[in-house]
Amino acid sequence: MPVGTTLDRYIMQRQLAFAYATGELSQLLRDLALAAKIVHREVNRAGLIDLTGGMGLQNVQGESQQKLDVVADIRFRRALTNGGEVCALISEEEEDIIYTGNNQGKYVVAIDPLDGSSNIDVNVSIGTIFSIYRRVTPIGTAPTVEDFLQGGHEQVAAGYILYGSSTILVYTTGHSVDGFTYDNSLGEFILSHPDIKTPTDGAIYSCNDGNVDTYEPAIQTYLTMCRRKEYTARYIGSLVADFHRNLLKGGIYLYPPTSKNPDGKLRLLYECYPLAFLAERAGGKAITSSGSVLDVQPQYLHQRAPLYIGAPSMMNELTQLLRA
Helix, strand or coil, X not given: CCCCCEHHHHHHHXXXXXXXXXXXXXXXXXXXXXXXXXXXXXXXXXXXXXXXXXXXXXXXXXXXXXXXXXXXXXXXHHHHHHHCCEEEEEECCCCCCXXXXXXXXXXXXXXXXEECHHHHHHCCCEEEEEEEEECCCCCCCCCCHHHCCXXXXXXXXXEEEEEXXXXXXXXXXXXXXXXEXXXXXXXXXXXXXXXXXXXXXXXXXECCHHHHHHCCHHHHHHHHHHHHCCCEECCCCCHHHHHHHHHHHCCEEEECCCCCCCCCCEEHHHHHHHHHHHHHXXXXXXXXXXXXXXXXXXXXXXXXXXXXXXXXXXXXHHHHHHHC
């Protein structure tokens, strides 16, 4: 489909290409896009309506909650509940499963409503990350934790929304990876990045250099190699923004285990899995310290994992060092 196609039309035309499609997933994607438009509005006027700053509380992760964290969590929860296609979801902001009451819904969603929220006060790009699964429990019954612990290969769709100089929604249903830019004047997401393919190599590396002394030796060796090759260091501290840049320009993102976070810091279900799913469909690679991200078997909802993700040539070099 040509650049300039609206998200709604794109979803509809893609649905018509599959004889088995019945429309529920298409509606779910529209529900996510609706919530993204609302969060886009709130992000753009945050400084005017006192939505910057912290809540003075911590979420289930032990992280300080920002006001927009709570707003985004509510907006996505409402959109997915009212849409009727989701029977339950999990969120970075909530400890337990969120039941929508739609037990006829065929899907569950894992979501980080507002990634990088510590950057809100300084007007740096932030984002939303989501992962969609077809439930495994019988339709009509209450969903359970097993619906969320299926593993990364069972995702039926995944994506992210980047709120930056423009708001971009990028998603895949396992085929192409496509990006849509929000047009404020039309109130529509417009196809702007069709069939994204990440470069096979790159010269950007993204990590928190302040933690380098606590990284394992293989990671320190790799970072030294990057500096000797005069690669460019780019680290925003917002996972969606760093990933999006490297996806388009070619690069590698590293979040290794540290002494403070020996299991890694990023959440497996709603950060690592969806971005790994996207990266692989775009020709990239994603691993943890022990192998493919998508091969990791989840044990609990807010499980953490190391993440290395990016251009295949750079990833191959890192993998060799980790296996040495």
